[in-house]
Amino acid sequence: MRSLLTNQNRTDAEKPVSSAVRQRQSLMFRARSYMAFAITPQAPIVEWLAELDTSLERSESFFSGHPVALDLSSVSLSAAAIMHLVENLAERKIRVLGITGVDPAIEEPGLPPILRGGRGPQQTTPDLPKAPTLVVNAAPPRQQPASLLIETPVRSGQSVVFVDGDVTVLGSVGSGAEIVAGGSVHIYGTLRGRAMAGANGNSRARIFCQRVEAELLAIDSYYKTADEIEDSLRRQPIQAWLEGETLKISALN
Numbered sequence: 001m002r003s004l005l006t007n008q009n010r011t012d013a014e015k016p017v018s019s020a021v022r023q024r025q026s027l028m029f030r031a032r033s034y035m036a037f038a039i040t041p042q043a044p045i046v047e048w049l050a051e052l053d054t055s056l057e058r059s060e061s062f063f064s065g066h067p068v069a070l071d072l073s074s075v076s077l078s079a080a081a082i083m084h085l086v087e088n089l090a091e092r093k094i095r096v097l098g099i100t101g102v103d104p105a106i107e108e109p110g111l112p113p114i115l116r117g118g119r120g121p122q123q124t125t126p127d128l129p130k131a132p133t134l135v136v137n138a139a140p141p142r143q144q145p146a147s148l149l150i151e152t153p154v155r156s157g158q159s160v161v162f163v164d165g166d167v168t169v170l171g172s173v174g175s176g177a178e179i180v181a182g183g184s185v186h187i188y189g190t191l192r193g194r195a196m197a198g199a200n201g202n203s204r205a206r207i208f209c210q211r212v213e214a215e216l217l218a219i220d221s222y223y224k225t226a227d228e229i230e231d232s233l234r235r236q237p238i239q240a241w242l243e244g245e246t247l248k249i250s251a252l253n
Contacts, residue, residue, distance in 0.1 A: 038100075040071040041085065049088060055225075056092060068094050069115055073101030079108035086112060146183070153189065154179065163199050175215065184208070194218070198242075207240040208252065222247045 042048045068089070072082065086096050098115040106114075146165035153171035154160055160167060163182035172189030179185050179193070182200040190211040196218040198205030203220045212234060217224050219242050229249060237252035 037066050038069040038071050039094075040074050040101075043075050045075065045077075045081075045085060052092070066095075067097035070096050070099045070112070071101045072099055077102075079106050079111060082106075083108055083111055148181075154193070156193070161199075181205070196223075197240075203242050205242075207238075209239075210237050211235055212238045212249075217247065217249065219247055224249065 070082075070086070070089070077085065082099065082102070089096055096112045098113045099111070100115045102114060104114055148160070148162040148165065148167045150160060150167065150169045150171070154169060154173045154177045156174040156176040158174075158177045159180070160169075160178070161180040163180070165181070166183035166186065167179050167181040168186040168188075169179060170188050173179060173187055173191045173193045173195070175192040177193035178196065179187070180196045180199050182202060182205075183197065184206045185195045185197045185208070187195065187207075187209045191209045191214045193214070194216040195207050195209070195214060196216075197207050198220040201220055205219055207217055207219065212229065214229065215226050217229070217240050219240060222242060222245060224240075224247050233249055233251060238249055239252045240247060240249045242248070
C-alpha cells in the first residue's frame with residue numbers, strides 16, 4: 001500500500017518521460033546552405049560524357065568528396081533519361097546531390113531531389129509621395145570583411161571556402177587541399193592542391209601563387225589541370241586570369 005501511495009504522489013517532473021515525447025524533442029529542423037559543383041550536360045549526352053571522361057583522365061579526383069548539382073537547363077530529358085544519366089555519373093564516382101533546370105512536376109522513383117535555390121520574381125512597389133525624413137546621426141553599420149586571411153598552411157584534405165571575397169594564404173596549400181573564393185586567391189607559399197577563384201561567377205577574379213605545383217586552377221567555370229600547366233611555369237611564381245573563355249597562366253615577375 002505504501003508503494004502505491006508513493007507512486008501516486010510523484011510530481012510531474014519526477015514522472016518518466018515517454019519515448020514518444022523524447023522522439024518529438026529530438027526532431028529538429030534547421031535551414032542550411034552548402035556549396036556544390038554544378039555541371040551542365042550538353043546535347044548529345046553521349047559526346048558530353050566522352051568529353052567528361054577525357055577531363056577525368058587528367059584529374060581523377062576533381063569531383064572527389066564533392067556533392068554535385070546537375071543543371072539540366074540546356075537539355076530536354078525524360079525522367080527515365082535523367083535517371084540513366086545519374087547512373088552514368090555514379091559510375092564515374094560523381095555523386096549527384098540534386099537536379100535543377102527541369103519541370104518541377106517530373107517524377108520518377110529514385111530520382112534526385114529538385115533543387116529550388118533561386119530567387120523568385122521580385123515585387124515592385126509603386127512610386128508614392130515621400131514623407132519628410134528625419135536625419136539622425138548614428139554610427140555607420142559595421143561592414144563585413146571582403147577578404148579572408150589564412151595565416152597557417154592549409155594541409156592535405158582541408159578545404160577553405162569563402163564566397164564573399166578574396167582569400168589570402170600566407171603559407172602553402174598541400175596536395176589534396178583546396179581554396180575556393182568568390183574573389184581572387186593569393187597564395188604566398190607553394191600551391192600543391194586546388195585553387196578556385198570567382199566561384200560566384202566573377203570572371204575578373206585572378207589567382208596569384210609564389211610557387212605552382214597545382215593539381216587544378218579554376219576561375220569561374222573554366223579550369224586547367226596539372227597536365228595542362230606548362231612545364232616552364234612549374235615551381236615558379238604565376239598568375240592566372242580569364243581571357244574570354246580561356247584560362248591564361250603566365251609567370252609573375
